[in-house]
Amino acid sequence: MEQDIIREDTAMKSILLHIDSDRAMPARLQVALDLARASNGHITCLQAISYEVFAPGDFYGSAMAAAMPVIKEAAEKLRAEIEAALAKEDVAWDWRFVYGAAEYRLLEQAALADIVLIGPHDAGEGARGPSGMAGTLALKAPVPVMVVPADTKRFDVTGPMLVGWNGSAEACVALRRAVPLLAMASKVYLATVEEPRGEGRFDFPPLEGAQYLSRHGIEAEIVAIPRGDARISDTLFSAAQMRGCVLLVMGAYGHSRFAEMLFGGVTRHSLTEPQMPMFLAH
Structure with missing residues (x-):
């Protein structure tokens, strides 16, 4: 009974969902549901729009003035569609419409959330590549981020x-914050990618991670994977x-973000084209 109470108290009940018209919106709405x-939780839908339109030579703001009604109309249409879909579901939700850059508004609202759900690409962009917003949230948000x-x-x-698992502090943070989800999983794997001798970070060996989970009633199987020629991600x-x-849990940005931007890195490569939902924490 005591263990059930602990898991109930740490359940992810406050879900902050980024609303945008990108291709991944239906997917993360379904994951949020x-x-x-x-968890018998609540979804807070956060829709942020920005009128910061870059138009060279638009000294009098005419391009921005023309764009404003178009942007607002598209936002209102998206809201109507998603609210209609949510009205048919058996979950609690509310809607917050705000002005400004999405990543900063999500950071503000994350203060009273348990997890943030976002897509793999930046707001308003269909381009392939790692999401700057995902990186910012993973580093600065007080709660974990799930990229869908x-x-x-x-x-x-x-x-x-x-x-x-690479034994780093970031991996430990991700493991701790993922406990509410890992507690529901039918099987948990703690996977390490073997590095050449002397290159591994193992500040905390995999066994310690497994022991931590066992104290929460979660049994984990330790898996050692040969490095090979493929990227770690x-x-x-x-x-x-x-x-x-169904989920990959990772510590975000194990070394400096600047170095990752220049040289790559597991987090950056993973975010470029995620192959399943990713749970990130730093």
């Missing part, structure tokens, strides 16, 4: 989940897919 049902790819059909909270995704996992 699945999470809310599993567009092809996600649903999120089975009882499905297997894989934790990418691709190796982790492949390992998760081979085991039928």
Whole structure:
């Protein structure tokens, strides 16, 4: 009984959902619904629009003035569509419409949230590549961030989940914050990608991560994966897919963000084209 009370208290009940017209919107709405049902939670839909239109030579603001009604009309249409869909669902929700850049408004609202759900690309962009917003939120938000790819059909909270482990402080933070989800999983894997001798970070060996989870009643299987020639991000995704996992848990930006931008890095490569929902914390 005591263990059930602990898990109830740490459940992700306040779900902050980014609303935008990108291709992944239906996917993260479905994930938000699945999470809310599993935890008897509440979805806060946050729709942020910005009128910061860059128009060279627009000294008198004529281009911005012309864009404002178009942007507002599109936002109102999207809101009507999603509210109509939510009205048919059996979950609690509310809507917050704000002005400004989405990542900063999400950071503000995350102060009283348990998790933030976003898409894999920046707001208003269909381009492929890592999301700057995802990086900012993963580093600065006081809660974990879940990045949901567009092809996600649903999120089975009882499905297997894989934790990418390199023994770093960031990996430890991600593990701790993922406990409410890992507690619902049918199977948890703690996966390490073996590095050449002397290059591993293992400040905390995998066994310590597994022992931490066991204190929460979660049994984890430690998996050691040969480094090989593939990127670590691709190796982790492949390992998760081979085991039928529904979620990849990772510590975000294990070394400086600037270095990751210049040289790549597991977080950056993972965000470029995520192959399943990703749970990030820093």
